[in-house]
Structures are given as structure tokens and as C-alpha cells.
Amino acid sequence: MATTAAQDPSAQVAPAAAAAQPLLEVRDLKTHFPIYGGILRRRVGTVFAVDGVSLTVNRGEKFGLVGESGCGKTTFGRTILRLEKATSGSVFMDGQDVMALKRDDLKRMRRRMQLIFQDPYGSLNPRMPVSDIIGEGLLAQADYENGWLGRANRDKTVGDYLEAVGLRRDYSRRYAHEFSGGQRQRIGIARALALGPEFIVCDEPVSALDVSIQSQILNLLSDLRTEFNLTYLFIAHNLSVVQYFCDRIGVMYLGKLVEMAETDSLYDHPRHPYTVALLSAIPVPDPRVRKKRLVLRGDVPSPANPPSGCRFHTRCWLRERLGNPEQCSTVEPPLADMGGGQFSACHFADKVSVEAADEAATRQSSTRTVGATA
Ligand SMILES: Nc1ncnc2c1ncn2[C@@H]1O[C@H](COP(=O)(O)OP(=O)(O)O)[C@@H](O)[C@H]1O
Ligand code: SF4
Ligand SMILES: [Mg+2]
DSSP states (O other): OOOOGGGOGGGOOOGGGTTSOEEEEEEEEEEEEEEEETTTTEEEEEEEEEEEEEEEEETTOEEEEEOSTTSSHHHHHHHHTTSSOOSEEEEEETTEEGGGOOHHHHHHHHHHEEEEOSOTTTTSOTTSBHHHHHHHHHHHTOOTTTOTTSHHHHHHHHHHHHHHTTOOGGGGGSBGGGSOHHHHHHHHHHHHHTTOOSEEEEESTTTTSOHHHHHHHHHHHHHHHHHHTOEEEEEESSHHHHTTTOSEEEEEETTEEEEEEEHHHHHHSOOSHHHHHHHHTSOOSOTTOOOOOOOOOSOOOOTTSOOSSSTTGGGOHHHHHTTOOHHHHHSOOOOEEEETTEEEOOTTGGGOOHHHHHHHHHHHHHHHHHHHHO
16 A cells, blocks of 8 residues: 555654654665475565565664564664665665665665674674674774774774773683673674764664663663764564663564554553553563453464455454454555654554553453353
8 A cells, every 4th residue: 555645654753853863764665585495496485574664763762673573673674784685665874875885885884884683692703702703893894094904903992892881801802602691792782883883773682681681781772872872773572671761662563563653652552452462461560460461362473474454453452342344354554643753553543542452451361261261
């Protein structure tokens, strides 16, 4: 379905961010992977990993991208960094068309856009000392201007950034296996920072860490953003991590954005049933508070064969509550402007409310109880 200018979220920003300058602009980005099968390895299908995502990240913003595993978050992040080939769509970084960049220009752009990986164990080469893990990227970008052609200068930069992430300079001589998970993630952050980027894709940087370490790393990322004028695309698989970290959040489901809003609006007044379900899964720290939890039925459908109409219709509690309207399974809902910088891709966004979700959760739990006793 064609998206009108009024519905195009990349053309609009929230009021609070209206004065801000867009740094990253992504329009209708698609990344599809071919599936090959049979003895002749013929193409037998397509994984619609990212299937038409538009968003804008403003300079200095911390934009969260959230959704269940397999919904296309990593592919989206890697595609905008040109680490994955886009099928179609465009990406502009500071007004420059990233998809059109060739050789030297692309190399220069790589310095400005960096990635922090999810897995602090797998992403650091165990056979290299930290000086080489971080220095390798510097060497690849070395020229007479930045001085990184010389080992001494590279080592100085490595030491500076180890200190910036709260580690000792002399750790540069040690190997990755000598560090804890949190320390390794700091090394990963130093590696990304050392090239002097403006924009960093943080791909689930705390998911593999203990809860106590997670907040240290989030605080570090927050401080570094201020110190180095950074802009983040912060990827997470649930809404609990991003609540206090991100300014705005986009919720992804099966390759598409289903909701986008400023963080407070998203948590206070979610406008998509999927967001409501993700919010209901956040644990409440107080054991005396009993929270009604909405259970999403079944697994996430395969992105190689996404459901017709609204992709969420096979698991949607609101559709069920509304008596399974046909529109949900036949017409794809556009990401429509709800006002106040909030966008939702649901035909019945006006019916999403805390009361409706509570009732649906109560009904679900009574059905489960009856099922259990039957
Ligand atoms: N290189 C690839 N080739 C084929 N399929 C891929 C590739 N990378 C990712 N996928 C598939 O694309 C979908 C989205 O994956 P991913 O972007 O890793 O999701 P997420 O980060 O949200 O967990 C998944 O079904 C995954 O299996
Ligand atoms: S369009 Fe229908 S199936 Fe999709 S989220 Fe809205 S109510 Fe649910
Ligand atoms: Mg991922």
C-alpha cells in the first residue's frame, strides 16, 4: 500500500524533537534474503527480514528498536551500516546517500557509523591482545592526517579509549579471555569509539550480561553519548531495558515497524496491541503487585511466509476481542500518525486501551485456568 505524506513517519518528528536535526533518515528499507533448496540449490523462497521500514534518528538522540527475536532488528542495523545489502530503499546519514557510496567515501563513512555487538565473548578475537583488537580498525582507517599509520600513535589512541570506557591503559596488553563479560563489552565499546563515530548501532549490548552489570554499561553509554556527541540506534528484544535509556522507541514485528513514539507516550499510552503485550511482559519488581500478563499465542510466524493483511493478526488479542474482523487478515495497516509524534500500524488503534488489555488478560487467565482444571 502506498504511504501518504501525512502517514510517512520519516517525514515527521515528535514535537520535542522538532527543532532537532535528523542525522539518520531511513526510507522504506527492505532487506530480503534468498532461500535456496534442492540438489540444484535453486531459489525456493525469500526471508522478508526487513520489509519496508522508515524512520528518522535525530542528532544526539537515543532511538530504541525493540521486538522479539527474529523480527529483523540486527538485519536493519547491519543494512544501514552497509554490512548487509539492502534489497531496496534509502539511507541518508547527515544528508549523504549511504547506499550510493563507493570505496573511499564508504570507508570514510564507516568511521562515522559504528556497531557494538551483542555478544562480548564472540565478538572479540581471543588470539589478539586488546591493543590489536582495537588497533585493527584504526590501522584499516590509517592515513597521514590521523597518524594511525604509526604503532605508537595507534597505541596511544587505544589507551585513551580504554580509559574513556573505564578500563586501565595497560589492559591493552591482555587478551579478551582475561576479562569479565562487562569488561569485554567495555572493550567492544572502546573499539567502536576509537574511530571517532557520530552514530553507533548498539545491537543488544547488554542482553548477554548480568542484570547488575547491565545498568553499569547503560550508564557508561549514556555518559559517552554526552562526552562524544553520539547518536544511538539501540536494539533490544524487550521493553524493560530501553525504558530509561531511550528518547524514542520503534517497535518491530516481522520486518515492519508497528509502533513508534517518544518513550513516555509509548509506555503510558501504547497504541498497538503488540506493544501492549510486550509491556505486559515487563516484570514488576514489587512481589506484592500482581500484574495481569497478556500472553501472545503461538510462536512468531516465519518471516519467509508472513501472515496476510496485518502480520500480527495470528496472535492479536485485540482482534480476538473485536470478533475477528476480516480487515485484519486482508488489509495491511499503514503506520499511521496518531498525533503527538506517535505512529501505529493497527486498523483499530483507537480501541487499544489499558482497560481493554486488562480485560483480555483476565479472559486469557480464566480460559487457562478452566483449561488446566478440565
Ligand atoms: N544472512 C542471512 N541469510 C538468511 N536469513 C537471514 C540472514 N540474516 C538473518 N536472517 C533471517 O532474517 C530474520 C531476521 O533476523 P535478525 O535480523 O537477526 O532478527 P533479530 O535481530 O530481530 O533477532 C530471521 O528469520 C533470520 O533467520
Ligand atoms: S490490525 Fe487487527 S490484527 Fe492487526 S494489530 Fe490491529 S487489531 Fe490486531
Ligand atoms: Mg539480533
